[in-house]
Structure formats: structure tokens, C-alpha cells
Amino acid sequence: MTYTLLIGDRSYSSWSLRGWLLFDAFGLPVKVRTCRLYSDDLPRALADFPPARTLPVMRTPDGVVVSDSLAIAEELASRQPRAGLWPSDPAARAVARSLAAEMHSGFPALRSHCAMNLRVSYSDCAPDRAVLADLARIETIWADARARTGAAGDWLCGAYSVADAFFAPVAARIAGHNLHVGPQAAAYVAAHLRHPSFRAWRAAALQDGPDQDIYRRDWPTRPWPGM
Ligand SMILES: N[C@@H](CCC(=O)N[C@@H](CS)C(=O)NCC(=O)O)C(=O)O
Numbered sequence: 001m002t003y004t005l006l007i008g009d010r011s012y013s014s015w016s017l018r019g020w021l022l023f024d025a026f027g028l029p030v031k032v033r034t035c036r037l038y039s040d041d042l043p044r045a046l047a048d049f050p051p052a053r054t055l056p057v058m059r060t061p062d063g064v065v066v067s068d069s070l071a072i073a074e075e076l077a078s079r080q081p082r083a084g085l086w087p088s089d090p091a092a093r094a095v096a097r098s099l100a101a102e103m104h105s106g107f108p109a110l111r112s113h114c115a116m117n118l119r120v121s122y123s124d125c126a127p128d129r130a131v132l133a134d135l136a137r138i139e140t141i142w143a144d145a146r147a148r149t150g151a152a153g154d155w156l157c158g159a160y161s162v163a164d165a166f167f168a169p170v171a172a173r174i175a176g177h178n179l180h181v182g183p184q185a186a187a188y189v190a191a192h193l194r195h196p197s198f199r200a201w202r203a204a205a206l207q208d209g210p211d212q213d214i215y216r217r218d219w220p221t222r223p224w225p226g227m
Contacts, residue, residue, distance in 0.1 A: 001061040001062075002029050002030060002031055002061055003023065003028070003029070003030045003031070003058055003059065003060060003061060003076075004030070004031045004032075004033060004058065004059040005019055005020060005023065005030045005031070005032050005033070005056055005057070005058050006033045006034075006035065006045055006046070006048075006049055006052075006055060006056060006057045006058075007019060007020055007032060007033070007034055007035075007055055007056050008034070008035060008036070008037045008042070008055040008056075009034075009036055009037050009205075009208055009209065009212060010034075010118070010201055010202075010204050010205035010208045011116075011117060011118045011119045011205040011206070011208055011211075011212075011215075012037060012115065012116060012117060012118075012212055012215055013037060013055055013056075013116075014111075014116040014169035014172075014173075015054070015055060015056055015069050015169075016055050016056045017116070017168060017169050017172075017201055018056070018069045018165055018166050018168065018169060019055070019056025019058065019069050019072050020032065020056065020197075020201060021165035021168055021197055021198070021201075022069075022072055022073050022076055022085065022162065022165055023076075024197040024200070024201075025160055025164075025165055025195070025197040026076075026080070026083040026084060026085055026160075027083065028076065028080055028083055030058075033045065034208070035055070036209060037055075037212065038212060038214060042055075049065045049067070050065065051065075051067075052065055052067035053067070054067060054068070056069060056072060057072075058072045058075070058076075060075070060079070069104065069166070070100065070101070070104045073085060073100065073162045073165070073166075077162070084159060084161070085161065085162050086161055086162055087149070087157045087158050087159065087161050089149075089158070091148070091149070092148075092149040092151075092157045092158055093157075095145050095148050095149050095156075095157055095163075096145075096149075096156070096157040096161045096162060096163040097162075097163075099141060099145055099156060099157070099163035099166070099167070100162050100163045100166040102141060103163075103166040103167055103170065104166065106134075106137075107134040107137070107138065107170070108134075109128070109130035109131045109133065109134045110131050110134035110135060110138070110170070110173060111173075113125065113127060113128065113130075113131045114127070114131065114173040114174075114176070114177045114179070115173075115215055116169045116172055116173055116176070117176060117215045117217075118172060118176070118201075118202045118205045118206070119205065119206060119211060120176065120217075120221055120224075121175070121176045121177075121178070121221060121222050121223060121224045121225060122176065122177050122178060122217065122219040122220060122221055122222065123178050123219075123220045123221065123222040124178060124219060124220055125177040125178070125179075125217070125219050126219070127177070127179060131179075135174070135179055135181065138167075138170060138185070139181055139182060139184075139185045142156055142167075142184070142185055142188060143184060143185075145157055145163070146184070154187075154188070154191035155188075155191070156188070160195075164192070167188075167192070168192050168195070168198055171188065171189040171191075171192035171193065172192070172193075172198075174189050175189050175190075175192075175193055175224075175225045175226060176224070176225075178222065178225075190226070193225065193226030193227065194226065194227055199226075199227060202226075
């Protein structure tokens with residue numbers, strides 16, 4: 001028996017990407033089930049994971065249904081302590097928890113204006129002031145995390161952690177919408193785009209059924225900036 005994870009369209013479901021990275025990026029085996037957002041497929045699939053109403057949702061090997069990405073992260077971290085989902089250093093762990101929580105509850109302007117779409121990359125999405133304010137806050141907390149944890153490598157708190165998994169779709173939005181960030185943040189975005197789990201997810205996303213019309217935007221496009 002292993003974990004089961006129900007996810008939505010890989011191209012568009014940013015919360016599903018976070019949930020899946022919590023397994024794949026930490027070497028935890030999982031049986032993945034997919035369903036299509038904005039279709040009857042979604043409630044049909046969710047019916048097997050009561051009382052979940054959103055994706056991702058996980059079933060543990062002993063049959064407990066856990067919905068919400070942050071709950072999945074915490075439950076996996078306590079059940080799989082050797083996987084290293086959170087930093088082992090208490091101070092770095094506190095910073096990582098704070099980052100993941102702010103991501104989970106914040107940045108509404110960025111999330112609604114720049115929906116994740118791994119199938120297209122725009123050269124200009126005309127971000128308004130609210131989007132730019134979210135972006136500025138994101139750069140502030142990324143830089144602060146590095147300063148407080150001393151992280152000098154690719155990731156925010158040392159080794160790849162839940163905080164990075166939670167910001168992977170943000171990195172995809174920044175890259176996919178050609179949003180301007182400073183060199184340190186740009187390097188962090190690039191690290192996400194080349195991470196093997198992210199690349200595997202995006203490769204699957206490109207094969208994952210037809211485009212969803214609701215994500216179509218009338219903005220100029222450019223080639224995908226990552227590998
Ligand atoms: N706070 C939730 C958000 C989950 C969420 O909104 N998922 C979207 C897919 S990306 C969803 O299930 N949408 C379908 C719906 O709301 O009916 C989490 O962290 O998992």
C-alpha cells in the first residue's frame with residue numbers, strides 16, 4: 001500500500017503541482033490519479049475521496065483522506081520524517097513554514113491575473129499595480145529567507161523544502177508571464193524551471209489532454225523560457 005494523490009490538469013492546476021512535488025521532489029512513491037478541471041470528471045473523481053472538494057487530495061496508505069496542500073505537506077512531513085520535507089534546522093524550518101503559509105494564503109492579484117499555464121509563455125501580460133505589489137512582496141520574503149537561513153544555493157532555506165515546492169508554481173507564473181524580478185529572484189525562478197521534478201511535470205502537462213479555453217489569454221507570446 002502506498003499514498004494516492006488525485007490531481008487536476010497538470011498544465012493549469014498549480015495546487016496539484018505543489019501536492020505532487022511534495023512526493024516527487026522528495027523521492028516519496030505515490031500513485032497518481034488525474035481528473036479534468038471544469039468538467040464532470042472532477043466531482044466524479046472527488047467522490048472517491050470524501051469529503052474533499054478541491055485538488056490535490058491525498059489518501060494515506062492506511063486510508064485517511066487529506067485535502068489541502070498545506071495539510072498534505074504537514075502530514076507527509078510527520079509520517080515520512082526522513083524525507084526532509086522541512087529543513088532540519090529549527091530556525092530554517094520556522095522560516096520555511098512561514099514562507100509556505102504566506103504562499104498558501106496570499107498573493108491573490110498575482111494568482112488571478114497570472115494563472116498558471118505551462119503550455120504557453122507570454123512576452124507581456126500588462127501586470128497592474130496589485131500584481132506588481134505581490135511580486136515585490138514575493139521578492140522581499142525570498143531575499144529575507146536567504147538572509148535569515150544563510151541559503152546561498154538554489155533554494156530558499158538550504159536544501160529543497162516544502163517552501164520551494166509551494167513557490168514552484170509562482171516561479172512558473174513569473175517565467176511564463178515574463179514578469180520582471182531582480183537577479184537573485186530570477187536565478188531562483190530558473191532553478192525551478194530546471195528542477196527534474198518540475199521538468200517531468202511540465203513534460204506530462206504538455207501531453208495532458210486538450211487546452212482548457214478558460215485559460216486562454218490574448219497576450220503576445222514567446223517561447224517557453226525554461227528547458
Ligand atoms: N487551499 C487549497 C486550494 C485547492 C484548490 O483551489 N484547487 C483547485 C485546483 S488548482 C480546485 O480544486 N478547483 C476546483 C474547485 O474549486 O471546484 C489547497 O491548498 O490545496
